[in-house]
Every structure is written in C-alpha cells, then in structure tokens.
Amino acid sequence: MTSRSMPSAFLKSILQNGIGRYVCQLQRITFLFSKSSGLSRGVRDFIENDLVDFARKNPGVVVYVKPDPNHKSPLVVAEYLNGNKKDIECQSMNREQVQKEVELARTQSGLDVVRLRKWMHTDNPTIQGLWTPFTNKPTYLNVETFPSKNPTWKYAERRPTLKLDNEISADKKLS
Amino acid sequence: MAASTGKSLLRLFRTHSSFLQNYIHFKLPGLACSIHQSWSVRSARYINTSCLIHNRFSSRSYSGNPSIDVEDIERRLSIPQEKTNAVIEKVNTDILTNPGRLFAVVYFNRKQYKVTVEDLILSIEHIEADIGEKIRLEKIMMVGSNDFSLIGRPLLSRDMVEVWATVIEKTTTPKQIYFKMKRRKGYKKWVEYKDNLSVLRINSIEITPLKDRRL
Amino acid sequence: MAATVACTCAYRSKTFNLVRQIRSGILWTSNPFLTDSKVRHVARWYRPYMWYLEKLKKKAERKFGVPLPVPRSEHTELPWDYDSELYAFSQRLSEDFNVETLRAAFNHREYTEDEAAKRRELRMDENIPLLNIPDNEELAEKGFIFSSEYIKSYLRSAYPKFPDEGVKSVSNYLTDVEISCHIGRNLGVYDLIRYPEFPHPEEIIQKTFFAVIGSLLQDKGADRTGIFVRDFILAQLIGKDINRFWDILDPMKRLSDYLETQKQELPESRIIRQSGASTLVAMYIVGVYSNKQILGFAPGVSLLEAEEEAARVALKNIYETNPETCAPLYIDGSRGKVYHNVAMKRLQDNNILLQLKGDNLKMEAQGEKMSI
Numbered sequence: 001m002t003s004r005s006m007p008s009a010f011l012k013s014i015l016q017n018g019i020g021r022y023v024c025q026l027q028r029i030t031f032l033f034s035k036s037s038g039l040s041r042g043v044r045d046f047i048e049n050d051l052v053d054f055a056r057k058n059p060g061v062v063v064y065v066k067p068d069p070n071h072k073s074p075l076v077v078a079e080y081l082n083g084n085k086k087d088i089e090c091q092s093m094n095r096e097q098v099q100k101e102v103e104l105a106r107t108q109s110g111l112d113v114v115r116l117r118k119w120m121h122t123d124n125p126t127i128q129g130l131w132t133p134f135t136n137k138p139t140y141l142n143v144e145t146f147p148s149k150n151p152t153w154k155y156a157e158r159r160p161t162l163k164l165d166n167e168i169s170a171d172k173k174l175s
Numbered sequence: 176m177a178a179s180t181g182k183s184l185l186r187l188f189r190t191h192s193s194f195l196q197n198y199i200h201f202k203l204p205g206l207a208c209s210i211h212q213s214w215s216v217r218s219a220r221y222i223n224t225s226c227l228i229h230n231r232f233s234s235r236s237y238s239g240n241p242s243i244d245v246e247d248i249e250r251r252l253s254i255p256q257e258k259t260n261a262v263i264e265k266v267n268t269d270i271l272t273n274p275g276r277l278f279a280v281v282y283f284n285r286k287q288y289k290v291t292v293e294d295l296i297l298s299i300e301h302i303e304a305d306i307g308e309k310i311r312l313e314k315i316m317m318v319g320s321n322d323f324s325l326i327g328r329p330l331l332s333r334d335m336v337e338v339w340a341t342v343i344e345k346t347t348t349p350k351q352i353y354f355k356m357k358r359r360k361g362y363k364k365w366v367e368y369k370d371n372l373s374v375l376r377i378n379s380i381e382i383t384p385l386k387d388r389r390l
Numbered sequence: 391m392a393a394t395v396a397c398t399c400a401y402r403s404k405t406f407n408l409v410r411q412i413r414s415g416i417l418w419t420s421n422p423f424l425t426d427s428k429v430r431h432v433a434r435w436y437r438p439y440m441w442y443l444e445k446l447k448k449k450a451e452r453k454f455g456v457p458l459p460v461p462r463s464e465h466t467e468l469p470w471d472y473d474s475e476l477y478a479f480s481q482r483l484s485e486d487f488n489v490e491t492l493r494a495a496f497n498h499r500e501y502t503e504d505e506a507a508k509r510r511e512l513r514m515d516e517n518i519p520l521l522n523i524p525d526n527e528e529l530a531e532k533g534f535i536f537s538s539e540y541i542k543s544y545l546r547s548a549y550p551k552f553p554d555e556g557v558k559s560v561s562n563y564l565t566d567v568e569i570s571c572h573i574g575r576n577l578g579v580y581d582l583i584r585y586p587e588f589p590h591p592e593e594i595i596q597k598t599f600f601a602v603i604g605s606l607l608q609d610k611g612a613d614r615t616g617i618f619v620r621d622f623i624l625a626q627l628i629g630k631d632i633n634r635f636w637d638i639l640d641p642m643k644r645l646s647d648y649l650e651t652q653k654q655e656l657p658e659s660r661i662i663r664q665s666g667a668s669t670l671v672a673m674y675i676v677g678v679y680s681n682k683q684i685l686g687f688a689p690g691v692s693l694l695e696a697e698e699e700a701a702r703v704a705l706k707n708i709y710e711t712n713p714e715t716c717a718p719l720y721i722d723g724s725r726g727k728v729y730h731n732v733a734m735k736r737l738q739d740n741n742i743l744l745q746l747k748g749d750n751l752k753m754e755a756q757g758e759k760m761s762i
Binding site: 021061 | 467468469470471474475477478481482483484572573575576577578580620621622624625626628629630663665675713714718721722726
Binding site: 124 | 275276277278286288290291293294295296297298305306307319320321324341343344345346347348349372374376378
C-alpha cells in the first residue's frame with residue numbers, strides 16, 4: 001500500500017466549472033433499499049424525513065427511490081455528469097450517517113477519489129517570465145571569447161558607458 | 176547565537192503564542208505586531224513570525240490595516256523622494272491602463288498559494304460555504320503583473336486587492352491508514368481516516384491604484 | 391442437513407442474482423466486512439467468493455458474449471423517468487427551458503422513423519403522441535449558426551485587433567465535433583438523446599447539443615442564449631493559446647505587409663543572443679525590430695527558425711493575443727458583461743438575429759453550413 005502503488009491524479013475540474021456559471025455535478029441519485037430489513041433502517045429514516053427537502057433544494061438532481069427486496073442492505077447510487085457512477089453502501093447506517101453520505105455525494109464532482117499530486121492547478125505557470133541563463137545578462141557577452149577578463153554583469157552595472165541595451169548592442173544584421 | 180534565539184522564539188511561539196504576542200506588543204515596540212481579530216490562532220502564529228522578519232523598517236504596529244511608512248524607508252535607505260514617487264506613478268499608470276495578467280500570493284488555510292485567474296487550489300479543510308458560492312480571499316501577501324510586484328508586509332490592504340474564488344468541490348481524500356507497530360511488544364495502532372478537501376476556482380484578481388504613497 | 395439446504399439456497403440465489411446483474415450491467419457484491427463494525431479484518435470467504443464471481447462472469451461472457459452497453463433508460467436495476475430528467479436538465483443549467491421545445495431538441499428524425507417502422511411491423515397504432523414530437527433538425531441548425539456567430543462576435547470584442555481569419559479558425563475549433571461533443575457529454579445531454587443507434591455517434595451528440603442551444607434561442611431569446619454559449623463553449627478556451635488554432639504560413643511576409651499598411655519601417659531581424667553556434671545544440675535568440683523598436687523576439691535552433699518564430703511573436707504582440715503579456719479572456723465578471731453586450735450589439739447590427747428568427751434559414755449566402 002505504498003503511495004507509488006496507489007492511483008494518483010492531478011487536480012482538475014469538469015468543463016472549467018466555476019467560470020461563467022456553476023453546475024452541480026451530481027446528475028441523479030437512486031436509493032435502493034428494502035422496506036422491511038433492519039439494515040435499511042437509516043435509509044428509510046432519511047427518505048421519510050430529509051429526502052423531500054433535499055429534492056426541493058436541488059432541482060437539478062433527479063431523485064429515484066426504489067424499494068427492492070433484493071437490496072436488504074441498501075445501496076445509494078450517485079451518477080455524475082461526467083458519466084461516473086458511485087455506489088454508496090449504507091448498510092446499518094443511521095439517519096445522520098446517510099445524510100452525511102448524501103451530502104458528500106452532492107458536493108463531489110464525480111472524478112475519481114484518488115491521491116492528488118499537487119495542491120493547485122494552473123495553465124499559466126509564470127507571469128513575469130521563466131528564468132533562462134540569459135536573463136539580465138548584457139548582450140555584449142555574445143561576441144566575447146571565453147575565458148576573458150572582461151567585466152562580469154555586476155561590474156558592468158556600475159559602468160554606464162558599456163552597451164547594455166538590446167537595441168544598441170544587437171548590431172549583427174541577418175542576411 | 177541569533178539563530179538559536181530565533182529557534183527558541185519559534186518554539187515558544189508554538190507553546191505560548193498568545194502570551195508572546197502580548198509580550199512583543201508591550202515590551203518590544205520596535206518589532207511590534209498584534210493580531211487581526213478574524214485570524215485563527217494557528218494562522219496568527221505564522222503571520223507573527225513573518226512580521227518579525229519583515230518589520231525591519233517599520234516602527235508602526237500592525238493592527239489589521241497594514242500601511243508602510245514610505246518616508247521612513249526612504250530615510251533609512253537614503254532613496255530620493257522623486258525616485259519613489261516616479262515608481263509609484265509608473266505602477267499606478269500600469270494598473271489603470273492595462274496590467275495584463277495578474278498573479279497573487281494568497282494565504283488560505285495556513286498555506287500560501289501563488290495563483291492567477293482561472294487557477295484551481297486545494298485545501299485540506301471543510302469550508303462552510305456551499306458549492307457554487309463565491310468567497311473572497313482576504314489575506315493577500317503579494318500581487319504582481321508582468322511589469323510590477325507589490326509585496327505586503329505581511330499582507331496587502333483589503334481596499335487595494337480583491338481576490339474572489341468559487342467553491343467548486345467539497346470532497347474527501349481516499350482512505351488513508353495510519354499504522355504503527357512494535358515487534359514482540361504487543362503494540363499495534365491502526366487508524367483509518369479521510370481528510371476533507373475543498374477545491375476553489377480563482378475567479379478574479381483586481382487591484383486599485385496606490386493612494387498617498389502608502390501600500 | 392437443514393443447514394446445508396439453506397446454504398444451497400443462498401448460494402443459488404446469489405448465482406442467479408449475479409447473472410441477472412451482469413446482464414443489467416451492475417455487479418453487486420455483498421459487504422466483505424462483517425456486519426459488526428468492530429471487526430477489522432476482511433472475511434475469510436470474501437476472496438474465494440470474488441474468485442468464484444470472476445470465474446462465473448468470464449463463463450457467462452464466453453457463453454453469451456461481452457454485454458453490449460445499454461442506454462441508461464433501459465437499465466433494469468436503476469429507475470428512469472424521462473420527464474424528470476428533462477426538468478432536472480434545465481434546472482441544472484439554471485435555464486428556464488420550455489419543456490416541449492427541449493423534448494424536441496433531443497428527438498432525432500431517425501428515432502421517429504425507426505419507432506414508426508417498428509410499430510408498423512407490429513401493426514400497432516402509429517398515431518401515438520410520442521411520435522408526434524417534431525425533430526431537432528431546424529433547432530440544431532439555428533443553434534449552430536447562432537453559436538458560431540456569437541463566438542466570433544465575442545472574440546472580436548475581446549480581441550479587437552485579431553484578424554478575421556484567426557477569429558474564424560477559433561470559432562471553427564470551438565464548434566467542431568470534438569469540443570462540442572465533449573461539452574454535450576459533460577452537460578448530461580448523452581442520456582437524453584433519442585436516436586436508434588447506441589452508443590450514439592459523436593456527430594449526433596454534437597447535433598443534439600446545438601439543438602439544445604437552438605431551443606433556448608427559440609424560447610428565451612438571443613441574450614440568454616449568448617450567455618449560455620459564453621459560459622459553456624467559450625469557457626473551453628481557458629488554458630489554451632488562441633493563436634495555435636490559426637497557422638500563419640509566412641509570418642514575416644504578413645508582418646511586413648502589416649507594417650507597410652501602418653506606414654512604418656519594414657521589419658529587421660537581429661541576433662540578440664547566441665550560444666554554442668558551432669555545436670550540434672546551437673541556440674539563437676532573434677529579435678524583430680522596426681524603427682529601432684523591438685516587436686518581438688524568440689529562440690530557435692537555427693537562425694531561420696528563430697527569425698520565423700520571432701515574427702510570429704511580433705504578430706501576436708501586434709494583435710494583442712500574446713498570452714504572456716496580454717490580459718486573460720474574461721468570461722464572467724464586469725468585463726465579461728461588457729464583451730457580451732458589445733457582441734450582442736454587433737449581432738443585431740449585422741441582422742443575424744433577424745435572420746435566425748425567420749422560418750427559412752438562408753445562411754447559404756454567408757458560406758456557412760453545419761458540418762453534420
């Protein structure tokens with residue numbers, strides 16, 4: 001169970017969500033439970049007390065409730081807009097635990113829950129420019145033969161007579 | 176010597192942060208700093224240490240509304256006033272005309288992030304705001320563009336910079352296992368846990384021109 | 391003896407359950423942890439049971455073949471209600487769609503024909519309301535034309551100096567199958583499509599997506615639709631360099647033409663830096679100047695490549711689309727609003743909205759045709 005063997009991913013979002021308008025990624029949620037089994041009790045309590053409020057608050061989520069004798073231990077299936085499906089086993093959970101699980105399913109984006117490698121994602125890693133070996137170097141070094149005893153950059157800074165500007169020292173015209 | 180005192184100071188911060196804040200406030204006015212009310216104790220500890228490092232020039236106490244005494248800096252570094260004025264004017268015109276893409280260093284949930292517009296940031300914390308809600312990131316440590324950088328000491332003024340973000344996801348980490356065992360001692364510890372995560376999208380970074388030679 | 395019998399029954403029911411679930415696309419397994427949450431180990435029966443299930447699954451696949459993907463509406467385990475899905479679709483995107491138009495937007499002509507043929511075969515009544523829904527041909531075309539026009543208009547207001555060729559290529563990229571299909575899939579369009587073939591082809595997803603936009607245009611007007619296009623299609627430009635969709639073949643020629651029209655001095659290339667000129671890994675940085683003012687500079691492995699790249703950078707700087715120096719493309723916020731208003735005004739001035747309102751689309755004159 002090392003971190004190398006575990007799946008990992010980078011931080012991302014679906015369809016640039018959050019720019020323009022926000023779209024809740026939970027598409028539909030299905031409750032499969034038994035009407036009589038004790039294992040389904042928490043889910044039944046949740047459906048009785050909280051489900052209508054949940055559906056009213058989230059009109060964009062389709063809520064299905066299906067009593068099914070095959071599901072003695074209940075299953076909540078959350079389907080997301082990116083096509084992912086998450087099965088939540090709510091066996092012998094109480095009402096609060098089911099509430100928590102449903103709330104978590106609502107706020108997730110449907111991407112796989114894996115280890116994230118970075119704390120942030122950016123498309124513009126630099127604004128002031130990348131450093132290169134040429135950054136802040138005088139251009140006369142282009143025509144210098146090395147090793148030389150000519151001034152370094154620090155020394156040159158104190159001598160304004162030296163040509164330091166790109167415009168002046170770029171004197172080699174291309175044919 | 177200095178390093179060891181610094182270390183012991185840090186250790187003391189960790190243990191008696193509130194006491195030390197008072198101590199610094201009353202006994203060492205040159206290094207003075209006090210806490211903004213809305214900061215949690217944990218973040219205040221961090222900010223205090225950075226204050227100690229950066230407050231070399233400032234004789235003012237930091238109390239929620241940071242302002243830098245430009246005259247004082249000029250006097251100490253013997254910079255001519257016209258030069259600072261020219262720089263400030265240049266930055267102001269840049270801000271007003273077209274600053275291009277901006278970046279900011281924001282302090283959020285005891286971590287620093289360098290962000291620009293459209294970035295995603297992640298924090299190991301449950302945020303009270305619902306998904307889709309916009310929040311304002313208040314602690315801005317630095318703002319910059321292609322041509323200029325404004326550095327807060329430690330924070331920039333609230334009136335000057337506004338960074339807004341949308342909460343786009345509140346999720347958890349996968350199950351993580353904390354396992355400790357000592358051989359032949361009958362000692363085992365197995366803890367399974369999941370951290371809360373929240374993902375933010377940076378919507379906008381806006382700055383207003385500098386006023387009255389104060390940052 | 392009684393216990394054995396009970397076991398066999400459970401065993402049988404599990405097998406039966408499994409085969410049923412494999413067919414319906416759901417593999418349900420029982421909890422490997424015992425019901426008592428204090429027990430921390432995985433039950434002994436779990437791994438053999440999983441092996442057994444795998445074996446069974448493979449056997450079933452060998453016998454009946456790998457199950458084909460089933461549309462969500464035909465899942466046996468999970469329920470489905472088309473009307474609720476339609477309602478939720480419009481609520482999710484925070485748009486007030488007219489449900490009937492939306493229903494038409496998802497309904498393809500092929501689906502209606504296919505259903506009618508099936509009914510004829512079964513000698514059923516063909517005049518069932520389901521088959522009287524109009525198809526989405528016209529909506530798709532309207533949506534496509536509006537989207538591409540709006541995108542162009544928005545880009546023109548955001549990048550006023552970017553030439554029309556570039557704007558068109560960006561618009562083509564955004565309305566192409568790849569991107570629009572990607573958006574359609576991630577907005578929940580896929581499950582609602584009514585089309586006989588499954589899995590649905592990409593062109594059909596694209597067509598449905600534009601039909602949804604067309605239905606919004608028909609019911610809620612151009613302003614709302616413009617914001618919809620901006621939020622969902624134009625947002626896909628984020629993180630992408632808009633210059634890369636438009637390939638300039640001879641940048642130096644274009645640059646000198648531009649400078650000529652502006653009555654400035656012709657471009658002049660000069661080496662700014664060079665390193666390792668006599669080696670295999672030579673590197674040059676060439677700057678392009680006009681009237682001793684630098685227009686742009688770029689690196690390259692040879693002088694010619696560096697010069698061409700520098701000319702490209704110079705063009706980017708002139709068009710104000712260089713992502714390194716220019717402001718980002720604003721989608722929301724106050725600037726997004728301004729761009730939207732300017733774009734809408736331009737659409738009105740060009741009479742595009744009037745043309746879209748008319749019943750007969752005569753967009754052939756503009757050389758635009760949907761590539762479906």
